[in-house]
Amino acid sequence: MLDEMGGLLDELYGGIKPRLGNLLVAHRVIRVYQHNKLLGFCTCYLNEDLRDKYLIGNYQSVDNEQVASLLLGTASELARNKTFRSLLGPMNGNTWQTYRFSTNTNRPFFLEHIHKPYYMNQWKNFGFEVCSWYCSNREEIHSDTEYVEDENYYEEEGLTHRPLNLKEPQDDLARLHEFCNRVFASNEYFSPIDRNSFIELYQPVLPIMEAPLTDLAFDNGKLVGFIFGIRNPVGPSEVILKTIARDPARKYYKLAHTLTNAFHKRVKEMGCNGVIHAYMHIGNKSRNMSRKFGGERLKDHVLLEMLI
Numbered sequence: 001m002l003d004e005m006g007g008l009l010d011e012l013y014g015g016i017k018p019r020l021g022n023l024l025v026a027h028r029v030i031r032v033y034q035h036n037k038l039l040g041f042c043t044c045y046l047n048e049d050l051r052d053k054y055l056i057g058n059y060q061s062v063d064n065e066q067v068a069s070l071l072l073g074t075a076s077e078l079a080r081n082k083t084f085r086s087l088l089g090p091m092n093g094n095t096w097q098t099y100r101f102s103t104n105t106n107r108p109f110f111l112e113h114i115h116k117p118y119y120m121n122q123w124k125n126f127g128f129e130v131c132s133w134y135c136s137n138r139e140e141i142h143s144d145t146e147y148v149e150d151e152n153y154y155e156e157e158g159l160t161h162r163p164l165n166l167k168e169p170q171d172d173l174a175r176l177h178e179f180c181n182r183v184f185a186s187n188e189y190f191s192p193i194d195r196n197s198f199i200e201l202y203q204p205v206l207p208i209m210e211a212p213l214t215d216l217a218f219d220n221g222k223l224v225g226f227i228f229g230i231r232n233p234v235g236p237s238e239v240i241l242k243t244i245a246r247d248p249a250r251k252y253y254k255l256a257h258t259l260t261n262a263f264h265k266r267v268k269e270m271g272c273n274g275v276i277h278a279y280m281h282i283g284n285k286s287r288n289m290s291r292k293f294g295g296e297r298l299k300d301h302v303l304l305e306m307l308i
Contacts, residue, residue: 001029001031002020002023004031004038005020005038005041005060007038008038008039008040008041008060008062009060012060012062012116013114016108016114017114018060018098018113018114018115019098020058021057021058021092021097021098022043022045022057022058022092022093022097023043023058025045025093026043026044026045026057026058026093027043027044027045027046027078028043028044028075028078029041029042029043029044030042030043030044030071030074030075032061032067032070032071039061039062039064039067040060040061040062040064040067040068040070040071041058041059041060041061041071042056042057042058042059042060042061042071042072042075043056043057043058043092044056044057044075044078044079045057045091045092045093045094047093047094047191049094049190049191049192050088050189050191052084052085052086053084053085053086053087053088053305054075054078054079054082054084054086054087054088055087055088055089055091055092055093056072056075056087056088056089056090056091057089057090057091057092057093057097057098057099058090058092059071059089059090059115059119060115060116061116061119061122063116063118065122065125068122068123068125068126069126072087072122072123072126072128073126075087076306076308079308080308084308085307085308086305086306086307086308087128087305087306087308088131088189088303088304088305089123089303089304090113090115090119090303090304091189091303094189094191094193095187095189095190095191096191096193096197096198096201098113099113099303100113100134100279100301100302100303101113101115101119101120101123101301101302101303101304102115102299102300102301103120103299103300103301103302104117104299104300105117106299107298107299108234109136109232109234109235109240109276109278110230110232110233110234110240111205111230111240111242111278112136112278112299113301120302120304123304124304126306127306128304128305128306129304129305129306130302130303130304131303131304131305132188132189132281132302132303133281133282133300133301133302134279134280134281134282134300134301134302134303135280135282135297135298135299135300135301136276136277136278136279136280136297136298136299136300136301137276137277137280137295137296137297137298138238138274138275138276138277138295138296138298139264139274139275139276139277139295139296140273140274141264141267141268141272141273141274141275143268145268147261147262147264147265147268148261148262148265149261149262149265149266150258150261150262153254153258154217154258157219157251157252157255158219158220159217159218159219159224159255160217160218161215161216161217161218161259162215162216162218163211163212163214163215163216164209164211164214164215164216164226164228166206166209166210166211166214169202169206170199172216173198173199173202174195174199175216175223176198176216176223176226177193177195177198177199178223179223179224179226179245179247180193180198180245181193183245183246183247183248184245187281188281189303205230208230208231208233209230210230210231210270212266212267212269212270213228213229213230213231213239213263213266213267214226214227214228214229215227215259215262215263217246217252217255217259219247219251219252224246224247224249224252224255225244225245225246225247225252225255225256225259226243226244226245226259227241227243227244227259227260227263228241228242228243228244229241229242229263229267229275230242231272232276235274237271237272237273237274238272238273238274238275238276239267239270239272239274239275239276240275240276240278241260241263241275241276241277241278242278242279244256244259244260244263246259263275275295276298277295279301
């Protein structure tokens, strides 16, 4: 089965291909053939934290409406048989895995969900509608722009900060696991993740992470905020700001701005000329942060849903 899937990906993409994810926990794998040739596939998921939704992920298809209709129609029948209220996707089981379509495929960046541009139309023609909207902004780093690393803030608030320990990351990843499960719990479509699965998500990128593009903030040893970026292999002169988060307590109100300002200072010192603020939910505070730092819209990303 995996060889067949890989063969279709080779046919659809040639060079840079999407990575299939979370296959082992899929509830069903749907495949469409013609004359023993695989033309499309997707995986379906059950998520106990999204109990009224049947999730569709790893969607891949040739540019053919009949194939798309068979894939999505089969998923719809499975959902009806289990009394779900809606189909939701693309999402490989939960939001820790790959999810969302990009509304345009220009200017791809590292860690972006790779897909064919016609997938959006296939889903919409079947009856899906956008249920959640995200954007990625790009900010130019100019040589005459000054960014301040405000150490006084940390001293005044009784906080400390340091980079992620990339030589022995296990303890820091355990701290990040607890922190992310806590502060992201109110996010739309959130599902908690166990520690081992969380650490496994970071394993592929640890070898290419750089200490200056990470920062962890602590209050008496407790993690209260962090920022995480990675150089874009597609365009090494720019950095992807993947995640920034802080404890919601009022005491840490200025922490996100302080982390972001220092992050940009280090990016400039590294000789990079741009920062991509990736996958910000429309209306999210991080989108406002991007505006403060001059980010302009690069791409939009959407999650789709269909009532059944």
